[in-house]
Amino acid sequence: MSSSPPFVAVDLGKTRCRVLKAAGGSWERHDGPGAPGLANHGGVEDAFQSIDALLTRIDIPIAGIGVGAAGAWTAPHAAEKLARRLAAAAACPVVVASDVVTAHIGALGGGDGTLLIAGTGAAALGVGVDGVRLVDGWGPELGDFGGGSWIGREALRAVVRADAGLGAATSLTPQVAQQIGVPSAIPSWIASAAPLAQRLAALAPLVLDAAESGDLVARGIVDEAVRLLTASAVAAAPEGAVALHGGLTAHDWFRARLAASVAASDRVVAAAAGDALDGALLLVSRSDLPHERFAHRAE
The missing domain is CATH 3.30.420.40 (ATPase, nucleotide binding domain)
Incomplete structure (x- = not known):
């Protein structure tokens, strides 16, 4: 029996971008340079390039991608654009939220x-x-x-x-x-x-x-x-x-x-239960968290 496609988590900061594929209890991680922030001029393109360069190292198909991106809180329209751009490129559902949101979800297990x-x-x-x-x-x-x-x-x-x-x-x-x-x-x-x-x-x-x-x-x-x-x-x-x-x-x-x-x-x-990558994985796999109104989804 074939296993289900994996979820992918992205933690995009201003200094570093981390991508994690989670499949059946195994983990595959890739790191690269970050992007100045979604609120900056050209922020969506810079963010897409940082993420896409690491996604190309991951085998498809992918069940979904959860992204925590610097600047998404103050630039929700840019977050929406990034979600649509990634969904079209990866041919899977994508959710983009602020890296602060995904870090919170990871640290507190999606709770208060x-x-x-x-x-x-x-x-x-x-x-x-x-x-x-x-x-x-x-x-x-x-x-x-x-x-x-x-x-x-x-x-x-x-x-x-x-x-x-x-x-x-x-x-x-x-x-x-x-x-x-x-x-x-x-x-x-x-x-x-x-x-x-x-x-x-x-x-x-x-x-x-x-x-x-x-x-x-x-x-x-x-x-x-x-x-x-x-x-x-x-x-x-x-x-x-x-x-x-x-x-x-x-x-x-x-x-x-x-x-x-x-x-x-x-x-x-x-003690933190996890980090921003854990939070991005939880966000892409669930839509019932209290953080949902800060999530920008595209398919």
């Missing part, structure tokens, strides 16, 4: 609670009796408070202020110099054409390590990041468990501080 994301950006998605609420996820210009790009920017501000005699000396100065150069080189580095949020976020691990080692300036940046992230989680839902997600939470010291702050705000920190 809050997902606090601290990665390149930052956002908190709460699902409960009062409905669904997203806090932050506003991008590096308006928000992403406490995320990697925010931490990186604050580090550069601290370095240029210290260089001008306006702030305290910090071990971040020589560490940043290894990545960028002397403080006077920072403004031109900021103005470079390469995506700024990702470059800023790449500096965040330096800040977390410096803070853990006792640098007072770095510690101040991290303390404020923890406060901002916790405030977003609390604002996203009045009660319920909070799952932590994102690249910054892989840093044990930072994760412990963030978890303690969330717990001190009368929230239970829950």
Whole structure:
């Protein structure tokens, strides 16, 4: 007897795209570059190219594709277009939602609670009796408070202020110099054409390590990041468990501080049941989740 066609999950971020085929208890994963975001000019085409390049490595037929894409929350029409484009190319049903939505579904098994994301950006998605609420996820210009790009920017501000005699000396100065150069080189580095949020976020691990080692300036940046992230989680839902997600939470010291702050705000920190790929698989196989109104489906 032949087995049923597999479902495919896609996690499309701004830095990385992950594709996972799930069939009969076996898994096949492919990774590639991400896309700037569906809300950007040309976002649908960029997203399609990132995903299609990995889908070509997977044998067909496919039962369905679930996609979590950066920018889908603020660009629903683009999400609809991407769903139709992928459905036509793959000849199967496709559902596209925000990567925040699929991450929430994966972390909380499709149920209620809050997902606090601290990665390149930052956002908190709460699902409960009062409905669904997203806090932050506003991008590096308006928000992403406490995320990697925010931490990186604050580090550069601290370095240029210290260089001008306006702030305290910090071990971040020589560490940043290894990545960028002397403080006077920072403004031109900021103005470079390469995506700024990702470059800023790449500096965040330096800040977390410096803070853990006792640098007072770095510690101040991290303390404020923890406060901002916790405030977003609390604002996203009045009660319920909070799952932590994102690249910054892989840093044990930072994760412990963030978890303690969330717990001190009368929230239970829950272990994530899965990730965005798990959430995309659940979303493509079910249509009864509380997240359904944020799902864009095409056949």
